[in-house]
Amino acid sequence: STPENWRRTDEFLSDLLVGHDPGLEAALAAQRGAGMPPIEVAPVSGKLLNLLARIRGARRALEIGTLGGYSTIWLARGVGDGGEVVSIEAEPANAAIARASIDAAGIGDRVAIRIGRAADVLPTLEGSEPFDLVFIDADKQSNTIYLDWAARLGRTGTVVVLDNVGREGEIVNEDTDDPMVAGTRDGLRMLAEDPRFDATALQTVGIKGWDGVALALVLSPGP
Ligand code: DHB
């Protein structure tokens, strides 16, 4: 196998199972035009988020890291009419682009974008209805903080998805001085050891390169 085969195979799967999607393609074009990095989830992974929301019957989803709103649109479609997505974005300029793309995709009424550092915004969500699905895709250094809030703001049965756990195999490099790798590994250790979670992780390879995603079930939201 070669990276080119993986890319072509991912493209084949995306074409077959995701297909042409004007709302999502416009969101990507706006994101690229605004100069945001091309680090949104791959189309097949966006659809995975959408399917997980539907499989769970999620009505309320929380996203940490809006970027240009690509995964937000997938989640908003997944929670359905009457569902809600709260998405947190640290960069106001990203949030403005995302807001326009989400509205243009026709599901803007289901999405609230909260601007600020997630570590500051998450405590303000306490006391709201529990989230049924949480997608964590922000600064990797803060993964353990975000996982703690995912459990606290969730309920028994909440689905948690943690992006970018593979990092091109770097997570097995104990000598790393990359704080993103260390934060990713800390998040995985927390999923393994914290009794509030039961989790697994899958390596992914495709148009985004070599990475991975962790999936967790909240067993109990309490400490
Ligand atoms: C990075 C972050 C992401 O969420 C992603 O999907 C890919 C890369 C990064 O910060 O390097």
Ligand code: MG
């Ligand atoms: Mg990511």
